[in-house]
Amino acid sequence: MTTGIDVLRARRFDLLRGRRVGLLSHQAALTADGATSAQLLRRALGTRLSALYGPEHGFFGQAGAGEHTYTRRHPDWGIPVHALYGERRSPSPEMLTGIDVMICDLQDLGVRCYTYLATLRNMLEACAAARVEVIVTDRPIPLPHVVDGPMPDPRFTGFVAPCALPLVYGMTPAETALWLRDALGLTLRLQVVPMDGWRRDDAAWDGARPAFLPPSPGIKTWGSAMTYAATVFTEALPGIDCGRGTNLAFRVLGAPWLRAEAFCERLAQTPLPGMTLHPYRYVAGAGAYAGRELDGVRLTVTDPARVRPAEASLRVLRALGDMYGATRIWRHKGVRPAWFDSLYATDHVRRSMQNGAALPALFRQWRRDRQAFARTRRACLLYA
Known part of the structure; x- marks a missing residue:
């Protein structure tokens, strides 16, 4: 299989010609030859790679869970590396100044409380407001078939529950971006670059994904x-x-x-x-x-x-x-x-557990609550 960033390379970066590029990514986003997507784009674009943006744990993946990160300059390239898990969790208009197109290339898990979902949402909303085009280059997720867990209670909306998805939502980053655009009603120029040669049933075997680097310190394998x-x-x-x-x-x-x-x-x-x-x-x-x-x-x-x-x-x-x-x-x-x-x-899950509620009834309620989401998800799937 070929990841979205490698598909974009095979297309000779046709979507990026003459454009100043921002990149939301991290060091876990690898290409077929083992480089990071940032290294690939730097070689291909030179100084047109204008700014980098990092999720929780930082662009370089050095921060622990919940640890704030800080904007800095890339030590070799001299371009800003904006922190999106610190004083700000959404890019400001100033952080997008001079960017024609934003590439999002994150190794995600497809789990609502894994904070890269919230960072992707925030980036899409900020780019929509700033009229910056977004390109999401796709990657596999561990459980692409699985939709499981409760839908969020609106009272608990936050960075680990940023939108109305179940705990496990079974969409790749590109599929998620399409869903977010529609669910949030964003007026956004969004393009996705799907993987080539990947199917949902391939999730069970190692040849169906790129080499793995931990996307966060706690997810080592x-x-x-x-x-x-x-x-x-x-x-x-x-x-x-x-x-x-x-x-x-x-x-x-x-x-x-x-x-x-x-x-x-x-x-x-x-x-x-x-x-x-x-x-x-x-x-x-x-x-x-x-x-x-x-x-x-x-x-x-x-x-x-x-x-x-x-x-x-x-x-x-x-x-x-x-x-x-x-x-x-x-x-x-x-x-x-x-x-x-x-x-x-x-809080219904905790109260149910503490009160000894029957689990089968709770799970049936989850499935009923997820029916509307399941329909909107199907419309955004890119792979069989």
Whole structure:
């Protein structure tokens, strides 16, 4: 398969001739020969690559989760590298001055609370206001078939819930840009450069994606990208470790009180389509248990078309509470109920979990709530 940026190169950058270019991207956006999209465009355009823009973690990917980044000059090229996760999260009109066309090339996950969605939305809105054309060069996502999780409650709109999408929304960056333009009613000159030779069913095998560099410090592997939506709740529940600071961040769950063999036996009786769990001992790299050896479980997505990571997250939480007591989960030091609600973009999930509500009924409600979104999504899909 060929990513959008490499398709644009094969077209001899026909959309960019004679134009001053801005680039929203990061060092995880690789080309077929291993260069970054920024390096490719610098070689092709020279000084017509006029400005760079970085999402959370920064253009160079050096900042941690939630850490503010700052605008600077590129140390070699001398052009501005604008930070979109700091004092500003949307480009100002001044930051777009002199730009004829904005290229967006981000390795995203297709998960609502992963903040590159919010940054893409903000860039599209700013470019629409400034009358700057946008070109989105496309890349694969881990779970292109999957639509899962709750729709957001408008009261919880924010940077981890920037628009009316379910938690896992199953659209590539270019498809997402088309959806955002229509959903937000933007008057925007938008072009997308689709991938060549990619199909949704290709998500299960490594040859269907470019070489992988972590798009953020916590997503070190494609496997972790697949399980992120199933484990991100741990950001709000520090009594459960997710492997931050290890090579399997967001792919493992552990705690000193967890007994992995028994827990896996319990979950083997629970519907977890497209996912398996296996015992896995590891040393926590960060958080409440940093440096301690933990009994844990390792999550593996076996069928990217069938997995339901948002549903899996609640089945795992319910099993943990049933086996080890809800107090260990919801009353551990440092628990952040408001952040849990922000991640799911509703307080209904937390209240349902704490009140022991039946999960099948909750999941049926999610599916009903997603019906209107599913129709608008279908209209924006670029690949079978």
